[in-house]
Amino acid sequence: MSISKPYLLFLGDVKDELAAKTAHGVLDWRPEWCLGQISLPGCKAHTTLPEMNLAEAAQEGVKTMVIGCVNAGGVLPDHWIATIVKALHNGLDVAAGLHIRLGDIPAIAKAAEEYDRKLHDLRFTDLTFPTGNGAKRSGKRLLTVGTDCSVGKKYSALALQKGLSERNISADFCATGQTGILIAERGVPIDSVISDFISGAAEHLSPATKDDHWDVIEGQGSLLHPSFAGVSLGLLHGSQPDAFVVCHEPTRSTMRGVSTPIPSIQEIIDQTVMLGRLTNPDIRCAGLAINTMMLSENHAKSLIEELGEKHKLPATDPVRFGTDPIIDHICAEFKLV
């Protein structure tokens, strides 16, 4: 995958920061690739980048506009099309992680051809997968799972991969969603795979490897989310993780996009162990990644301590306080370094 840089991050007119998680993800993990943001009237998401119009962006040297926001279902609202066409007209390529190809929208296809620009569809892959086979593969795997969507599974996986690498443990980040794929510039968009092949695609994503290598796999959805649990289960089975980390955002009461209550951390641990055993009988929980973005530092620290003691597991906010407690635990559990 080769997307021309730097990027202008399109925020649309989404109603909260979580809906712009692609923009935030790319900016947080690849700040050197991002020059500016562009938003539509009424937008409730913001980054720390300067707002630019398309002419300014082109003048500043931006090469690609990245659609940095997403709706459930990955649908492109009609009123975003004009900005995409204008970006192409201003000489930018466009990258998006939608469930339809940008080129399937006639106005966008026409403009891309007319101005000879590239369209990147991050949620599509040219790969085909076999059905999963459930056989044990060599190497070690860590999967981040969640009590909900958008709770920090990707950030935790990226941070854990970084933490392992810093201790000279061989580790790769395996991206499964459009933002992760933008950051890693490879991966499998697991929620857009034909459902017969979910676990097969996950098996492809983290193939057999050296015994001391860790693939850190970005989780998707939640086993207890009524919209996406099928994806989460196929990914769990195909990933056959040796260890998983539960990601949790403590201020939510219902799951994102539905009225289902947030499950407890313990429920997610129990379900993940019970269901994950099918393809890895030794699966175990290796820690808790608590997303404390909405809490004061003191509150965050006391909550993390409380949850760690309650579950007898290392707990941290990987972004705010680092991954050391979880990495220490993994090193001890799996006798690393």
Next chain:
Amino acid sequence: MSISKPYLLFLGDVKDELAAKTAHGVLDWRPEWCLGQISLPGCKAHTTLPEMNLAEAAQEGVKTMVIGCVNAGGVLPDHWIATIVKALHNGLDVAAGLHIRLGDIPAIAKAAEEYDRKLHDLRFTDLTFPTGNGAKRSGKRLLTVGTDCSVGKKYSALALQKGLSERNISADFCATGQTGILIAERGVPIDSVISDFISGAAEHLSPATKDDHWDVIEGQGSLLHPSFAGVSLGLLHGSQPDAFVVCHEPTRSTMRGVSTPIPSIQEIIDQTVMLGRLTNPDIRCAGLAINTMMLSENHAKSLIEELGEKHKLPATDPVRFGTDPIIDHICAEFKLV
């Protein structure tokens, strides 16, 4: 969906009867639509229909050749293409439930155009689905689930729908696979839906309806099958069944296509209740459908009695011994008739 009848059932050169389950399903449930079979050298599957070549079939009035066999992954072997082209050349339409469109194979597309014949792709739908929302819908739903693939979930659902209708209980069969769709001439091919939309597609399949109407939904895969559990879970969540029937084939030791041991009936009951509760807290097991095809009648009867007593649930082989025990139980449990 309108496929011209009668049919010639293509059996390919598959290695066992289970691989020809589409042919058997259509013949068993819609015998009046089926005139003959055609097989390739080495084929291990058979039906009770006369073997015909394509010229004979055309002469007998066959209008469509139905690909009646399937591989894991829904791939079309190259050496089947010549027969499909020849069928088109002989004036037949062709219907198949593959993961690729027949028309995406150049030789088939060319022949269909040249001879002006129709290609039916049962595993594709023009429908688009929202993501599932998990909200409770009016009406009643029964889902067949399995300890494995190819254990009788479709046959049981068809038989249970028939059994309910015979007692003047309003009931529809909701097809979720290519064979069911061929039989019902409608449905959603759930395993070929983009994985983000599995539960949304299942919600679409059995929409809100009258309080006393039953949708009998064809299950897919198994919650404990490492290749397909994601599909099974998304279908369970989207179906939000009030009742489920466990389908089981007692002579198998490992699950189809993989080396994973067959789970017990109790494991499937427990998992289905635990996971199904997310979208229907009142979910309950309504019976056991034991596929006794491989057993003598005496052995079949004693095993059914034993399993019914063990699980304290009505048990039967719906195809061999009818559905009365399960229908009686449902009528009592849900205070019907």
